[in-house]
Structures are given as C-alpha cells and as structure tokens.
Amino acid sequence: MNIVIGSLKNIFDDALIAASTDEPVLILGETGTGKEVLARYIHQNSNRKDKIFIPINCAAIPPNLLESELFGYKKGAFTGADRDKKGILEEANGGTVFLDEIGELPIESQVKILRAIEEKEIISVGDTKPKQIDVRFIASTNVDLKAKVEKGEFRKDLYYRLSVFVYKLPPLRDRIYDLPEFVKYFIQSSGKDVKIDSAVMELFFCYPWPGNIRELRSVLVYAIAKSSGDKIQVEHLPDYLIHFCKHPEILRGNNAREKLECFEAYLISETLKEHPEPKEAARFLGISLRTFYRKLKKYRILPK
Incomplete structure (x- = not known):
C-alpha cells in the first residue's frame, strides 16, 4: 500500500532527506497509521532500493528465539542447532531492516542492536567472532519510548542512536x-x-x-x-x-x-x-x- 495523501505528503517529502543517508530512522505512530509504508518508501528511495527490505515484528518473536533469529547461530549452540544458520541481519546485508515495535525488544537484545548500528558487526549465538554487516536500520513503535527510557525499560543510548530522523504519523x-x-x-x-x-x-x-x-x-x-x-x-x-x-x-x-x-x-x-x-x-x-x-x-x- 503506497499512500501519500493530504497531510502525509509533508512527512513523506521530508523522509526523502532520510532516504538520501544511511542513518537510522525512528517512526512513531499508532497501529495502522502506515509506519511500514513509510519505512518501505524510505528504502525504495535510497541507494539500497535494489537490495532486500526485511520487516521484523519484534513483538511477534518469542524472547528466547529473538537473538537466534536476528543474529543467527553456530552449530551446537543449543539443542537442535545441528548446523550453522545465518540470522536476519546477515541475510539483509546491503539492504534495510525494519524493526517494527522495537519498544518490545528485550534489554539484552537492545545492546546487540546498538552494537550492530554503531560498529556494523554482530556475533551469532554460540560464536565468539564478530561478523561485519552492512545494514540500514529503520525502527517503529506505537508506544512512548521516552517513557520506557525513563522507566529503564529501553536503553537511552539506543533511543538516541535511533532518533537521527524521527517521523510521527498522526492517527486518522x-x-x-x-x-x-x-x-x-x-x-x-x-x-x-x-x-x-x-x-x-x-x-x-x-x-x-x-x-x-x-x-x-x-x-x-x-x-x-x-x-x-x-x-x-x-x-x-x-x-x-x-x-x-x-x-x-x-x-x-x-x-x-x-x-x-x-x-x-x-x-x-x-x-x-x-x-x-x-x-x-x-x-x-x-x-x-x-x-x-x-x-x-x-x-x-x-x-x-
């Protein structure tokens, strides 16, 4: 769904500035306001448009599986890990990852996402060697992240690192x-x-x-x-x-x-x-x- 209508036009026009960079983007708004639409719009107008765009609903993946899904795992890292497996961030190399509902991300995973943004490297579950990645991060949330920061439920450093470009989509x-x-x-x-x-x-x-x-x-x-x-x-x-x-x-x-x-x-x-x-x-x-x-x-x- 690609909608640029009425009062959304100014937001989408401004988002072209974000699209011209590789910096993180944070999109705020209630459920159903078009956060993923804006994320895809930024990707499609960036120099990564010919690469993959992977949306991840952070609230939909159980916490005990989240890190292996995001960062991958080594053979033998846990019961059932009978082979090496790439994570989503490695699969998205060269493209864009959209972290939907990032406010639901566990604190432990927030540290690793921050490292992926700042150092451009990840460590798979069960491994000790870091891997270099080239990924553009766009995140979204329908909760008050500042309030979560004040409560200690969301890392302040990650919040400010994500807040390079911030867009708030108004409810209908x-x-x-x-x-x-x-x-x-x-x-x-x-x-x-x-x-x-x-x-x-x-x-x-x-x-x-x-x-x-x-x-x-x-x-x-x-x-x-x-x-x-x-x-x-x-x-x-x-x-x-x-x-x-x-x-x-x-x-x-x-x-x-x-x-x-x-x-x-x-x-x-x-x-x-x-x-x-x-x-x-x-x-x-x-x-x-x-x-x-x-x-x-x-x-x-x-x-x-």
Whole structure:
C-alpha cells in the first residue's frame, strides 16, 4: 500500500532527506497509521532500493528465539542447532531492516542492536567472532519510548542512536479531512467503479477509527464485496460500524441541523470519556462552562 495523501505528503517529502543517508530512522505512530509504508518508501528511495527490505515484528518473536533469529547461530549452540544458520541481519546485508515495535525488544537484545548500528558487526549465538554487516536500520513503535527510557525499560543510548530522523504519523482521527482521499484511493485500488452514499461518509467522519488507515481499508473491502460493486450504503458496512451510529434515521435524513446536533452530542459524550471534569471538558471543546452545561441539559448527557 503506497499512500501519500493530504497531510502525509509533508512527512513523506521530508523522509526523502532520510532516504538520501544511511542513518537510522525512528517512526512513531499508532497501529495502522502506515509506519511500514513509510519505512518501505524510505528504502525504495535510497541507494539500497535494489537490495532486500526485511520487516521484523519484534513483538511477534518469542524472547528466547529473538537473538537466534536476528543474529543467527553456530552449530551446537543449543539443542537442535545441528548446523550453522545465518540470522536476519546477515541475510539483509546491503539492504534495510525494519524493526517494527522495537519498544518490545528485550534489554539484552537492545545492546546487540546498538552494537550492530554503531560498529556494523554482530556475533551469532554460540560464536565468539564478530561478523561485519552492512545494514540500514529503520525502527517503529506505537508506544512512548521516552517513557520506557525513563522507566529503564529501553536503553537511552539506543533511543538516541535511533532518533537521527524521527517521523510521527498522526492517527486518522487527527487528519479526518484526508478521509475522502483515502476512501477514493481504496475504491480505485479495488478496481471497482463503486459509488458511496453520503450517509456512509457522514458515519465515517463521526467514527474515531481506532485501527486507523488499516481499519478503513478493511471496512471498504468488506463493503465493496457486500454491495456487489454497486453503491455502498450504510447497511453494507460491518455491524459494529452500523451500531456505532445511535441515530441512523438522522444520518440518512436531509436535515442539516439535526445532523449537526447529533454530531455535537456525540462529540461532547466522547470528550467526557477523556476529560470527565466538566471544566476541563469545556476548555478542551473551546466553549464556556455555562455553554457546556446548557448543552449537557439539551442533549440529556450526564457527566460521570
């Protein structure tokens, strides 16, 4: 998936600077925001573009297998090691390794990754001789790495070594006005000439998209299939998305005032979940406390 849309364009344009170097890159962002897409974009625009790109999900490999997967092992290093085996970093020689969810990397492995970045060498499990490697490192995380550093859960030296180029991908809910372009892109990618009902777009604008771009793509793939390639209506969406809308009759109607009030009530309710204190919620919404209480009464919303 190669998407450079709306507010992402500035990030991808800036990433070309990182692509022109061999320095490490750290990509921050929630799940589904396109971190691997950006990592591949940097690789494809670098002088390593004709070499291999290997993504590794650090959270998916059990800690007891991680080092043998990354650095390889010598014959006899452990039970079942009946031959020498190259690790991922050696296999990626000349190319790029993408360490996804690097925040889940054990402290012991962090030391060895730092050595691989700084000294360009690794030591296989069960070996004593270092091997030279030529690998470009790009890492990503959906957690607060600075907080993990402060807690002693992530090495400070590795954090700063990775932070030469840092890119933070915003969640879809913070760039909601890019949504129509993403919808258009995914529909075009499907190869179907599908129209989308205005009520569906209204629901898309209200929904917070916790799974971000990845979730939007999955929803559209499902809806296109269910609509038989005609026009996507609300009933073609996944059930959880349909049930998210508390007032479907307003969504399908033409009364603009009712639609705005419905969205305002939803926005206040959602804000209270994050900011339960009325004074704090009113400040977050940019309205006076008196106006906030008036709207609570109007929409019969009870703060917890």
